[in-house]
Amino acid sequence: MHSLVTPNAWVVLRLPSDSFKLLQIVPNTIVSLGKYGTFSSNLIIERPYNLTYELLDRRAGQKDSDLRIVPASEIHADTIAEEDAASNPKEAEDKVVIGGDGVEFELLAENGEVIIRSNRETIDDSARQTLTMEEIEVLKREGTGAGKDLIAKLMLSHTGIDQKTTFSLAKYKLLKTKKYLKRFTVLPLDVPLLTHWMMTEKDANKILEMRNEAVSLIGSWSNVHFSESLPDTEGGRWLVVDETGGLLVAAMAERMGILHPSSDFNWEGKPEGPHREEAPPATSNTITLVHNNAQPNLSLLKYFLYDPTTTSPPCPTHPLNNHLHALSWLQLLKPSEDTTYSSQIETLSPEELSQMKSAKRGTYYRKLRRWTRTTHIVNSTLNGGFDGLAVASSMDPSSILRHMLPLLRGGASIAIYSPTIEPLVTLADMYSTSRRTAFIQAPPASFAELDDEDRGVEWQGDEDFPLNPTLVLNASVQSARIREWQVLPGRTHPMMTGKGGAEGYLFTGFRVLPAKGRVEARGKFGRKKRGDDKVGAVVKGEMVGEEGVKTSNTEMAQDTTEVKSEDLEMAGL
Amino acid sequence: MTSHSSPFLHPGAIAKTDRLSIVHLKRDLQTPTILKDHDEDDEGYSEGKVVNTRFGSFPHTTLIGLPWGAQVRASKVDTGSRGRRGQKQEKKQPQEKKRKRDDADSTEHPNKRRDSENGDVAISTPVEGKEEKEAETASSGFIHLLPPTPENWTSSLPHRTQVVYTPDYSYILHRIRARPGSSIIEAGAGSGSFTHASARAVFHGYPREADVNGTSKEEKLGKVWSFEFHEQRHQKLEEEIKEHGLDGVVQITHRDVCEDGFLVEDQSPKADAIFLDLPAPWLALPHLTRSSPPNASLGTSEAGTPAANGKAEASTTPFLSALNPTKPVHLCTFSPCIEQVQRTISAMRKLGWVDIEMVELSQKRFEVRRERIGIDNGAQRGLQTTPASVDEALARLIEVEGTFKTFHETGEKVEGKKDKGNPNNREKILESLVERKVYKEGNLVHRCEPEIKTHTSYLVFAVLPQEWSAEDEEKARVKWVVKIRTEEGQEGGEVIGISRRQLKKAARQAQKDKAIAVTATANAEAAEKGTEETLEGGKEDKIEVE
Numbered sequence A: 001m002h003s004l005v006t007p008n009a010w011v012v013l014r015l016p017s018d019s020f021k022l023l024q025i026v027p028n029t030i031v032s033l034g035k036y037g038t039f040s041s042n043l044i045i046e047r048p049y050n051l052t053y054e055l056l057d058r059r060a061g062q063k064d065s066d067l068r069i070v071p072a073s074e075i076h077a078d079t080i081a082e083e084d085a086a087s088n089p090k091e092a093e094d095k096v097v098i099g100g101d102g103v104e105f106e107l108l109a110e111n112g113e114v115i116i117r118s119n120r121e122t123i124d125d126s127a128r129q130t131l132t133m134e135e136i137e138v139l140k141r142e143g144t145g146a147g148k149d150l151i152a153k154l155m156l157s158h159t160g161i162d163q164k165t166t167f168s169l170a171k172y173k174l175l176k177t178k179k180y181l182k183r184f185t186v187l188p189l190d191v192p193l194l195t196h197w198m199m200t201e202k203d204a205n206k207i208l209e210m211r212n213e214a215v216s217l218i219g220s221w222s223n224v225h226f227s228e229s230l231p232d233t234e235g236g237r238w239l240v241v242d243e244t245g246g247l248l249v250a251a252m253a254e255r256m257g258i259l260h261p262s263s264d265f266n267w268e269g270k271p272e273g274p275h276r277e278e279a280p281p282a283t284s285n286t287i288t289l290v291h292n293n294a295q296p297n298l299s300l301l302k303y304f305l306y307d308p309t310t311t312s313p314p315c316p317t318h319p320l321n322n323h324l325h326a327l328s329w330l331q332l333l334k335p336s337e338d339t340t341y342s343s344q345i346e347t348l349s350p351e352e353l354s355q356m357k358s359a360k361r362g363t364y365y366r367k368l369r370r371w372t373r374t375t376h377i378v379n380s381t382l383n384g385g386f387d388g389l390a391v392a393s394s395m396d397p398s399s400i401l402r403h404m405l406p407l408l409r410g411g412a413s414i415a416i417y418s419p420t421i422e423p424l425v426t427l428a429d430m431y432s433t434s435r436r437t438a439f440i441q442a443p444p445a446s447f448a449e450l451d452d453e454d455r456g457v458e459w460q461g462d463e464d465f466p467l468n469p470t471l472v473l474n475a476s477v478q479s480a481r482i483r484e485w486q487v488l489p490g491r492t493h494p495m496m497t498g499k500g501g502a503e504g505y506l507f508t509g510f511r512v513l514p515a516k517g518r519v520e521a522r523g524k525f526g527r528k529k530r531g532d533d534k535v536g537a538v539v540k541g542e543m544v545g546e547e548g549v550k551t552s553n554t555e556m557a558q559d560t561t562e563v564k565s566e567d568l569e570m571a572g573l
Numbered sequence B: 001m002t003s004h005s006s007p008f009l010h011p012g013a014i015a016k017t018d019r020l021s022i023v024h025l026k027r028d029l030q031t032p033t034i035l036k037d038h039d040e041d042d043e044g045y046s047e048g049k050v051v052n053t054r055f056g057s058f059p060h061t062t063l064i065g066l067p068w069g070a071q072v073r074a075s076k077v078d079t080g081s082r083g084r085r086g087q088k089q090e091k092k093q094p095q096e097k098k099r100k101r102d103d104a105d106s107t108e109h110p111n112k113r114r115d116s117e118n119g120d121v122a123i124s125t126p127v128e129g130k131e132e133k134e135a136e137t138a139s140s141g142f143i144h145l146l147p148p149t150p151e152n153w154t155s156s157l158p159h160r161t162q163v164v165y166t167p168d169y170s171y172i173l174h175r176i177r178a179r180p181g182s183s184i185i186e187a188g189a190g191s192g193s194f195t196h197a198s199a200r201a202v203f204h205g206y207p208r209e210a211d212v213n214g215t216s217k218e219e220k221l222g223k224v225w226s227f228e229f230h231e232q233r234h235q236k237l238e239e240e241i242k243e244h245g246l247d248g249v250v251q252i253t254h255r256d257v258c259e260d261g262f263l264v265e266d267q268s269p270k271a272d273a274i275f276l277d278l279p280a281p282w283l284a285l286p287h288l289t290r291s292s293p294p295n296a297s298l299g300t301s302e303a304g305t306p307a308a309n310g311k312a313e314a315s316t317t318p319f320l321s322a323l324n325p326t327k328p329v330h331l332c333t334f335s336p337c338i339e340q341v342q343r344t345i346s347a348m349r350k351l352g353w354v355d356i357e358m359v360e361l362s363q364k365r366f367e368v369r370r371e372r373i374g375i376d377n378g379a380q381r382g383l384q385t386t387p388a389s390v391d392e393a394l395a396r397l398i399e400v401e402g403t404f405k406t407f408h409e410t411g412e413k414v415e416g417k418k419d420k421g422n423p424n425n426r427e428k429i430l431e432s433l434v435e436r437k438v439y440k441e442g443n444l445v446h447r448c449e450p451e452i453k454t455h456t457s458y459l460v461f462a463v464l465p466q467e468w469s470a471e472d473e474e475k476a477r478v479k480w481v482v483k484i485r486t487e488e489g490q491e492g493g494e495v496i497g498i499s500r501r502q503l504k505k506a507a508r509q510a511q512k513d514k515a516i517a518v519t520a521t522a523n524a525e526a527a528e529k530g531t532e533e534t535l536e537g538g539k540e541d542k543i544e545v546e
């Protein structure tokens, strides 16, 4: 996958400011890093990922910089030296390391006299303002001396370095380092980085503020993985509702091994004006995307060289071509009202075809392909049997489940993401134990009158039971967040600031097949006599059900009865 | 008896014999079970193998062949014939209470169980020849039958160590780029929670018999190279992996990785990703380098070589790296203590790992419930309640005041309407559910589950880029010629002594001359402007002068 930077690949550049730039590395162009400088794109093509480069000072008369690979030893030199110093306090006293490569700096006056050195020495007041802001600007513009020299000079000029504590020195150094060092790192663009970039640099709302924690949890709980059919066992098919511009689809595709075009795909070998390869839709290891508009919004997939909207796709053999099946809610719920689906293309005889003008014949074939593909996708989706459902949408999740549940096979995994918890709380409440118990004990008439066979599919819910509460097991709501730490010698602590906004929540559950007829639960039906209990104590009557979705009422108990958690199981579940 | 596929990866539509399935009793209570069509262990049930739970007994024969997700009723099983209960493996639930329950059932629903006391016979019957009795449905109790997933395996597996739970392993596998086709090293394997999750992540097909030794093929298929130095844990996990049909995807080696590294039978795992859940990860790191330590004196100067603390491999055998030489390798270590983290990161720096980051992950699970507060709350009538509002409180005070007065004036005690019977009995609860629809009453609220894991471990991530020699760089520079624009448009032109104005003029002239040589640019600004904007639309097109 990501070994060397391929020509025209999208990559991420991490800049000294710790900000990220997404860009496509087109051969023979100049890459601009804004104030940091410019360099030839050819300098990073077919080089390894995760390398850190330094923009060298431009040679006289040249507009662009050459690059130097910064070895890891140099990247860490500062910290390692600091660590060594900490474990060897004696030596440390007369050594201050600056600049990232262990070199000490000294500042010379015009006559060559050493004004100050970066190690412990007395500095007289005249040396304190050695460099003015203007001088710094000149240094930067002229590019004499790499960024690190500049930093050294800055530090020396500021005030007597020795007068600062090691702690504040390190802080100072860090700030300056990030501001001026001309280093950047080339990272491969994949889902974790794209997610990070969207969250931190772009409009997080476009991806519903879906952090990497959420992305990874959705993947696990919808049980998405590579799964092609075997001779005797069918492979996996997943249903998706994605309003994150394709990020969710990308995340699933990455887990299924169909996001990154194979590395033997050669950009340069791309034929002129290629057509998307018309491989027949795959039948396993597929993603079926149900979208709101006539066309799905998958704009983020272009970073993985998949673009369904163009006739000259960047990668004609992209695995998503036949593994991603998109259909609209109209095509799913009322296919007969969809123009493409309902207007069957007549099959023409060879004679008729041969009489056509070639342009017309082309159109005919295109229409026929489109119709065949659409009907195939719609019909196979309607056949159901999906292995999992992943949702990241701002629509009411119950409206999605109402139509998706019948398409899931028994045991299928369900994962629904929401930036806020409220919609998921409402959804979980539809599967509360007490609601399900009521449903089983006294099913609504509109449900009871349906045949056993039709119930799963046809019943659309009612006011009391917006969804059939017996079709989902283990309805749960969770969230997960990381906390980042700084780990440095003597200065290890959690980061002081982070990104606020939506926390991000996940609803999970399993699609199950309720047994036909009434099923009685079993459990101890008991109440504990607690004669010695203080009368009037607050007892929480909790009816804990199978799902752990609890109903409770807090009250002042008069007697000593405690409602046992199994009551509800007894009562019918 | 190796199956050709794993129920974790290819569950199929139905539960099958000899395959793992998860018997779901209730939330957080699941029993993993390998379904058997006959009782190999001869536990003495005439129905064959039985899963016993506090919600009833479930002979395997009633589960095999059912579609996944099916709700299954309990069966009446012939407990009387069980002769050797209690000495069997830990997989079964403790059954003391359940037995009583069964007995209670049998008095309520008399059946022929009592007459068929044939326990001795059943035990002495050879397994193969035994005829399993048709199971009879019990009046209550059920389970759901689920296909195994790393998630439900993690929450139900037999714990032999601390395990890595779903939120942590999901995030870790995501961050270390474990994907279909990846080769991942895992140490120590412990109870196998992470092992199963990583098997799902890297799976890209089962090796066919012929390919087993062909490493090149295996790489594309994805593989988990798992290490565990504890004899019993290693053995147990190896059995499980086989039973779960994952033996083509996971290879477990009995090994102390801090001592002996990660090569397996002199072969390199060529790892793309590494997960270390060990007490001292820094001792394992020197075995995860790209090249052997050239000389102790070189120390940290060379990226990716062990520092002085790394044990040098025996110099007689040529060095073989456990890492994939052509990819950046992603590593995560998992340590509960901050001191471990510091030592680990310190070792990482010296060994040339970059992009070192440390995070901890906290998960919360929420309870969703209806909170009903108020005097008139139906089911619990007769209980004194907290008023829902000041109005209710006032009304009640007035009522009490009235009662008090009556008593004083007339000496009569006003009998409160005593509710007869327990308001919490089955009928009352059902009535409140069905008639009063209490599931719709009150405020819908959520709260954190009562006990949360506030700390699992610290996650340290790092990357080791692939090696890139000066020679490699030279070759690349020959193939991809470096384009550097000069101020005056002449390659290598001497520019010293020319004024700024002259330079600018020269540059303008050069631009005119070579106007055709305009190429698209990849500039950061274009990417910044939004995903819609094409490169060509970027404002800062750079002009290339040749």
Ligand SMILES: C[S@@+](CC[C@H](N)C(=O)[O-])C[C@H]1O[C@@H](n2cnc3c(N)ncnc32)[C@H](O)[C@@H]1O
Residues within 6 Å of the ligand: B161, B162, B163, B164, B187, B188, B189, B190, B191, B192, B193, B194, B195, B227, B228, B229, B230, B233, B255, B256, B257, B258, B259, B277, B278, B279
């Ligand atoms: C916390 S457990 C791992 C749990 C595992 N990650 C899981 O999810 O189930 C740590 C395991 O590492 C093993 N271990 C410790 N040091 C080891 C070493 N040097 N080589 C191999 N295994 C080791 C221990 O025996 C123990 O089983």
